[in-house]
Amino acid sequence: MTPTRNDAPPVDPLATSIRDAGLKVTAPRVAVLTALADMPHVDADTVFRAVRETLPGTSLQAVYGVLGALTGVGLVRRFDPAGSPALFERRVGDNHHHLVCSHCGTIRDVDCVIGAAPCLTPVDTAGFRIHTAEVTFWGLCAECAADPRNSSDPIDSTTHTHSEETP
Template identity: 60%
Template sequence: MLDGSDTASDARLRAAGLRVTATRSAVLDALTGMPHSSADDVFDRIRSALPGTSVQSVYNALGDFVAAGLARRIEPAGRPGMYELRVDDNHHHMVCTSCGRIDDVDCVVGEAPCLHVPDSAGYDIRTAEVTFWGLCPNCRAETVTPERRS
């Protein structure tokens, strides 16, 4: 900040080894309030507060966050890249096939990476990405017809 005070976002950026800029701070704040956001979602959220910011600068900030381990990029099929700040675990995602809502799912079985591959594959597996597809509770409730309720 210009007055010399340090926000929580500024401290997180510094701890990740990143230089604090107005765009990075705004992008980090936006992601804090909107997990599973696309770069366009983040840009829409910050552009009124930072009128000189471009979509490209948001992409740059998000790329810097991913490279520094501050954010994670997920790519559900048929969706743009989405970003989240939950990076310290090996969680998975549920995606609603109706409204597109995305929710986190903790590791499904066992310790990370949650899935076991044959040792003969030769890989040293570090993470596994699992995406569950279905209807969220709100969309499920909307699909219940009056006949099914009685």
Template identity: 55%
Template sequence: MNHAGSTRNATDRARSLRERGLRATAGRVAALAYVDAHPHVTAADVFEALREELPSTSPQAVHNVLADLHRHGLLRRTDLPDSAGAQYETRTGDNHHHVQCVVCGRVEDVDCVVGHAPCLTPSDSHGMRVFVTDVTFRGICRTCEDQTSENPTGPTRLP
């Protein structure tokens, strides 16, 4: 299991890529490092961050890299409501969930409600073996709540 903000270096990341059958290209190592340091980012965020370091990269190349990293278990992809696109993080393999502010879009990790996968059992699995539960808690963060209270013409407050 990986956790964002880890102290892994480029050598560790290159080793992780090779262990999963991927070449350790500059783009893959750089993308993995960026997502590791900035969880819940979109492909556009990664492209903007890497374009100076890797001037020959393109938005499509970044999408391809992130798809490869996700497919090989190095990234988790999450599609959250009202987001600019899929979000990526290096915290994988633990079935954690997310809490999302409906005003600013900030996303934070929430550990599994029960502590084992899946955290919730459906009322009817329709004959499927359930192994993952994706839960997104949606609310309003304290910063947005305070701004809404101070500025009545500001963002619409949702229930």
């Protein structure tokens, strides 16, 4: 215990990162970043519901706006798997990739061996000035692969719901 005067304002690393990125620090922004700290890959609506817990009255549009702003300055990364709404994550700057379960939609990060983007370059770049190589691995997660019902699961790019089906 050090019951001394406390005149040093608590430095909130979240607020600092927002400010350092050149954005104004606002409650919705802090709330969105906080929500993303708990949940690795979430869509805008999930962020919205999480933000509402701590900051009721926040609008969904504000969440879209905040996510857009944070993504724009590189504090958040956006990732659009086919058949799913856009997902957002705080892990940023390491150009990692994603494993997506084509049956239940679960997502796992996988490290990029190279680290920096673009970690890959095509043989023929067709004159493009490439800045990113986005890699998405599709497959069955351990859980879905273990379920005998999925043993012959095709590449059904339409069924990315997180549902359990009853036989």
